[in-house]
Amino acid sequence: MEYFLQLYNLALSTSIVFVLFISWRVAFRCWISPARAYQKLKRNGFRGPSPTFPLGNLMDMKNAIKDESCSVNSNDKSSNIITHDIHSTVFPHFARWQKSHGKVFMYWLGTEPFLYIAEPEFLKQMSSGVMGKSWGKPRVFKNDREPMFGNGLVMTEGDEWVRHRHLITPAFSPANLKGMASLMVESANKMLEKWTALVNSGIPEIDIEREIVSTAGEIIAKTSFGINHEDGKKVFEKLRAMQVALFKTNRFVGMPFNQFIAPRKSMEAKRLGKEIDELLMSIINDRKAGVVANNQKDLLGLLLEGNSGNGRTGKSLTTRELVDECKTFFFGGHETTALALSWTLLLLAIHPEWQDQLRDEIKQVVGDNKEIDATMLAGLKKMGWVMNEILRLYSPAPNVQRQALEDMKVYDMVIPKGTNMWIDVVSMNHDPTLWGEDVNQFKPERFQEDALFGGCKHKMGFLPFGFGGRMCIGRNLTMMEYKIVLTLILSKFSFSISPSYRHSPSFLLSLRPSQGLPLLVKPLLEGQ
Numbered sequence: 001m002e003y004f005l006q007l008y009n010l011a012l013s014t015s016i017v018f019v020l021f022i023s024w025r026v027a028f029r030c031w032i033s034p035a036r037a038y039q040k041l042k043r044n045g046f047r048g049p050s051p052t053f054p055l056g057n058l059m060d061m062k063n064a065i066k067d068e069s070c071s072v073n074s075n076d077k078s079s080n081i082i083t084h085d086i087h088s089t090v091f092p093h094f095a096r097w098q099k100s101h102g103k104v105f106m107y108w109l110g111t112e113p114f115l116y117i118a119e120p121e122f123l124k125q126m127s128s129g130v131m132g133k134s135w136g137k138p139r140v141f142k143n144d145r146e147p148m149f150g151n152g153l154v155m156t157e158g159d160e161w162v163r164h165r166h167l168i169t170p171a172f173s174p175a176n177l178k179g180m181a182s183l184m185v186e187s188a189n190k191m192l193e194k195w196t197a198l199v200n201s202g203i204p205e206i207d208i209e210r211e212i213v214s215t216a217g218e219i220i221a222k223t224s225f226g227i228n229h230e231d232g233k234k235v236f237e238k239l240r241a242m243q244v245a246l247f248k249t250n251r252f253v254g255m256p257f258n259q260f261i262a263p264r265k266s267m268e269a270k271r272l273g274k275e276i277d278e279l280l281m282s283i284i285n286d287r288k289a290g291v292v293a294n295n296q297k298d299l300l301g302l303l304l305e306g307n308s309g310n311g312r313t314g315k316s317l318t319t320r321e322l323v324d325e326c327k328t329f330f331f332g333g334h335e336t337t338a339l340a341l342s343w344t345l346l347l348l349a350i351h352p353e354w355q356d357q358l359r360d361e362i363k364q365v366v367g368d369n370k371e372i373d374a375t376m377l378a379g380l381k382k383m384g385w386v387m388n389e390i391l392r393l394y395s396p397a398p399n400v401q402r403q404a405l406e407d408m409k410v411y412d413m414v415i416p417k418g419t420n421m422w423i424d425v426v427s428m429n430h431d432p433t434l435w436g437e438d439v440n441q442f443k444p445e446r447f448q449e450d451a452l453f454g455g456c457k458h459k460m461g462f463l464p465f466g467f468g469g470r471m472c473i474g475r476n477l478t479m480m481e482y483k484i485v486l487t488l489i490l491s492k493f494s495f496s497i498s499p500s501y502r503h504s505p506s507f508l509l510s511l512r513p514s515q516g517l518p519l520l521v522k523p524l525l526e527g528q
């Protein structure tokens with residue numbers, strides 16, 4: 001009896017110690033540590049909306065978004081005015097906070113401090129002299145993004161990032177990308193045949209965003225790892241399913257222990273991630289072993305070629321790393337490009353005069369050629385202005401994120417190591433002090449004289465592809481795909497806006513038309 005009593009007491013005291021330990025950990029993680037960091041940032045001169053831990057400013061953000069969507073919905077019933085002045089719709093919380101705290105301030109995503117920046121000069125001061133390898137990516141997003149990107153280029157940091165970037169960069173050279181044009185033409189033509197069939201069967205209204213996202217997904221899968229092989233097709237389908245699963249789990253980022261909030265979806269994403277990894281592994285191993293010839297000019301083929309002959313860094317990517325890069329290209333590359341194209345078609349539907357101008361340019365530069373080569377793409381100048389103007393007004397990547405891997409000094413303030421940064425691209429792209437009073441008008445010609453910055457008063461004010469050493473590696477691929485797909489579309493169809501279109505740009509990882517993008521599509525007559 002005595003023995004059992006002792007055992008009971010021991011179990012009880014162990015449980016009490018365990019509960020106390022867990023409570024301490026929770027209290028430390030949710031309140032003590034963030035409160036200390038908050039005080040430190042305050043001492044360093046950073047101000048912003050007051051947080052309450054453990055949620056930080058999440059509730060304020062949620063409420064601002066809710067208020068905004070209510071006001072959009074009530075306006076929606078009476079009218080559907082399309083305004084390009086979208087900052088307060090896309091980031092209502094930041095627009096509100098800017099009014100009281102300016103263009104640089106601190107806010108809290110749960111227990112994680114974020115430095116908000118919409119001021120190009122501050123960004124310039126902050127980043128001057130900082131090497132690509134000294135920037136991290138916010139750790140708080142890593143858990144959610146791991147199934148998508150693994151340890152691919154988007155996620156790596158420090159010397160590992162340098163190694164990956166060196167090994168991958170050559171695959172994206174214009175000379176290597178040339179071979180991918182035919183893959184893009186093939187997928188775009190398949191989409192256009194479907195549109196022709198739809199229009200011929202009496203359905204002139206097409207959800208452009210859905211169509212283009214699907215085509216761009218096919219293009220990026222073909223250009224990344226090939227989908228002619230059965231396993232490639234399966235990877236493509238599973239990657240898309242994973243995207244849906246992840247999309248539903250991404251809402252509680254920053255809140256401690258958020259991984260336990262939507263466990264079913266997280267588990268599903270993890271399961272799909274494992275299956276995708278296995279399929280990609282087998283594709284890579286088959287190519288390495290020569291079971292399937294590695295003569296495909298896709299990015300994986302180019303990376304494998306680079307791996308065998310590379311002497312530049314003395315290192316190569318492992319099979320595991322190649323798997324992660326294939327996933328990274330897929331997730332980093334298809335929605336962004338698809339959204340740039342989708343927003344373009346909306347703006348061209350509103351501005352038929354620009355449809356005509358681009359068609360004239362296509363006739364002059366491409367003519368009746370079936371193949372579109374690099375020289376023709378470079379000759380499509382006006383199309384380049386239109387692309388830049390879309391990336392400005394509706395940037396598919398509406399923010400750039402970073403994390404300070406070491407203390408950083410800006411003016412007389414120190415940004416402590418570990419601080420996350422949220423650079424608000426939408427705000428800078430719609431700032432009249434940078435672009436002038438016509439900032440919210442669609443004017444592609446602003447890029448005529450200044451093809452890179454469109455006359456923006458500050459060179460860090462236009463960052464559609466990010467900045468510094470970590471700038472988007474896929475931008476040449478995107479430009480090529482954008483021009484090829486748009487050329488083919490404009491050569492076959494004209495567009496006008498559908499009465500059912502509701503203008504609702506929203507931040508859903510990228511900047512999307514949250515209620516779809518229905519347009520009325522009309523085949524061009526011979527000679528048009």
Ligand code: HEM
Binds near residue numbers: 165
């Ligand atoms: C309109 C299309 C695109 C936009 C707007 C875009 C935008 C961006 C932005 C803003 C960044 C972050 C840069 C930074 O932190 O400074 C980035 C990085 C990256 N993008 Fe893109 N991107 C596009 C297309 C693509 C494509 C087609 C691919 C690949 C096939 C791609 C792959 C990547 C990768 C791997 C990174 C990480 C680079 C690094 O950290 O070194 N992107 N992109």
